Amino acid sequence: MTSLREALSAPKLHFKRLGQTKPLYYDSNTIISCSNTIIETEIEWNNRHYMLYLPIVRERLEHIEQLEYISQERSRGPLIENIILYDELMLFDSVGNKHYHDIILQEKPKGMMLKDAVLHYKVADLQQAIERMKNRLDAIGFNHRNLCPSNIIICDSGVARPLRYWYAEWEVFSNNKISYLTDFLNQYYSAESDLTKASLFVKEEEEEDDATPREYEGITRRYKCGRYGFMNSDGKLITLYKYTWATDFHEGRAIVSCNNKFGVINNKGRCVIPTIYKTLNFDINTELFHATMGNTKYIMDYNGDIKSHEKFEGGGFATTENCEQE
Numbered sequence: 001m002t003s004l005r006e007a008l009s010a011p012k013l014h015f016k017r018l019g020q021t022k023p024l025y026y027d028s029n030t031i032i033s034c035s036n037t038i039i040e041t042e043i044e045w046n047n048r049h050y051m052l053y054l055p056i057v058r059e060r061l062e063h064i065e066q067l068e069y070i071s072q073e074r075s076r077g078p079l080i081e082n083i084i085l086y087d088e089l090m091l092f093d094s095v096g097n098k099h100y101h102d103i104i105l106q107e108k109p110k111g112m113m114l115k116d117a118v119l120h121y122k123v124a125d126l127q128q129a130i131e132r133m134k135n136r137l138d139a140i141g142f143n144h145r146n147l148c149p150s151n152i153i154i155c156d157s158g159v160a161r162p163l164r165y166w167y168a169e170w171e172v173f174s175n176n177k178i179s180y181l182t183d184f185l186n187q188y189y190s191a192e193s194d195l196t197k198a199s200l201f202v203k204e205e206e207e208e209d210d211a212t213p214r215e216y217e218g219i220t221r222r223y224k225c226g227r228y229g230f231m232n233s234d235g236k237l238i239t240l241y242k243y244t245w246a247t248d249f250h251e252g253r254a255i256v257s258c259n260n261k262f263g264v265i266n267n268k269g270r271c272v273i274p275t276i277y278k279t280l281n282f283d284i285n286t287e288l289f290h291a292t293m294g295n296t297k298y299i300m301d302y303n304g305d306i307k308s309h310e311k312f313e314g315g316g317f318a319t320t321e322n323c324e325q326e
Contacts, residue, residue, distance in 0.1 A: 002091040004039055004054055005030055014090050021045045038166060042108065051163065053104040054089065060166055061102055067168060081107050106163060110156045114181070115149035118188040125200035126154065127185055133160040134176050135226060139244040139257070143174035149184050158200040172279050173260050216248040219267055230254065230269060238269035251287070253302070255280055264289065264304065272304040 007014035008023040008030055015021060023030045024042040032041045039054040055061040061084070068082055087100040111117075117126060130152070137144060144151075145167045153161055218233045222241070229241035230249075245257035252267045256275060263275030273280070277291040277298070288307070289300040298309045 004041065004089075004091075005032055007089060007091060008041065008043070016088050016090075017085060018043070018045055018088065024049075040164075045105070049108045049110070050083075050105040051108050053106065054101060055104065061104070063166065064104055067165070067170065083107075108163070109153060109161060111153050113150060114152040114154055114160070114184075117154040118149075118185060120198055121154070121200045122194045122197045123185050123189040124194070125158070126160075127182065129154060129158055129160040129200060130178055130181050130185070132226070133162065134178050137162070137176050138174050139226070141171045141174050141245065142176075143169045143171050144176055145169065147176055147178055147181055149181065152181070154200070172262075173257075216250065217252065217267060219249045219254070221246055221248050221254070228256070230265075232267075238267070239265065250282070251302070253282070255282065262291070273300060 002014070008021070011021045011023075012019040022044040024044065025031075030041060032039065034040070034056075037055065037057050037060045039056060041052050043050050043052050055064075064082060065084065068084070083105040084102065085105065086102045088103045089101040091099050091101060093099055112120070114126070114130075133152070134147075142165075144162050144165050146164065147162065151162060151164045153163055155161060215233070219238070220231045220233075222229050222231050222237075224241045226244075227241040228243040228246040229237055230239045230246075231237050243256040243258055244260075247255045249267060253264050253272060255262060255264055257263075258275045260278075261275045262277045262280035263271060264273035264280070266272050273289060273291070277293045280289060280291040282289050287302060289298075289304075291298045291300065296309050296311050299307045301307055
């Protein structure tokens with residue numbers, strides 16, 4: 001039976017598009033780790049550094065596919081780009097039959113893992129980088145679910161980015177847990193030893209969204225210093241950088257968030273639905289907004305007028321009121 005290690009020793013024979021890949025060696029050995037769901041190694045391809053993952057169970061790949069699909073509608077700034085290559089790897093089983101496997105590439109930025117960074121950078125600076133990463137992940141609703149020192153890389157610019165998010169979930173609002181990271185960093189804190197460590201300088205431009213700003217309906221969503229704003233085709237801001245999360249414009253409207261509450265603005269930057277709702281989404285088929293606040297669900301039209309609201313208890317809706325009939 002062919003193993004991933006053997007395949008990496010002769011990539012031209014086992015990979016479709018990664019024939020020129022180079023495995024990374026540590027002490028003359030290719031480091032390959034394995035969990036219950038993923039086999040992992042590191043490679044160089046097209047002069048870039050990637051983490052290569054071979055899903056053992058199909059559910060892991062399907063989960064990543066879903067994450068990628070949803071991320072098309074959300075900011076990619078705090079995340080690492082995944083590349084899914086289908087039927088990329090060919091391995092032989094014990095009787096010589098060929099089997100093709102899907103793999104995932106996750107780019108690894110230049111920098112060092114948090115577990116190593118504590119030996120080189122001031123702990124207070126690392127704590128700040130972790131806190132900023134948490135705030136950015138929370139703002140876009142990305143719950144990593146496994147933030148630990150071996151899953152976070154400190155880029156050379158000082159920005160902390162998450163890796164290995166196989167169990168992550170997109171949520172309306174997330175609250176990533178970093179207490180384990182804080183405890184880990186505190187173990188390395190020493191005023192005396194910190195004097196010999198380097199300061200972690202974060203370049204301001206690294207706070208920009210990594211994805212190329214996309215223009216929709218003449219409006220471009222921009223990301224700066226942890227906040228979103230919108231710019232028109234003339235290059236003029238129609239809103240300040242004040243939103244912690246925002247969608248692109250569709251049908252002249254964009255959903256925005258402040259202080260974990262959601263609302264809607266129009267293409268002039270004016271409020272259509274105030275940012276007071278716990279959840280809010282737009283139904284393309286009915287062209288209506290659906291929002292919740294407390295134990296009430298609201299249905300609003302394009303202009304933000306409430307058409308009806310329902311109170312729900314125990315997961316079901318108890319009473320309905322049609323505002324047009326009141």
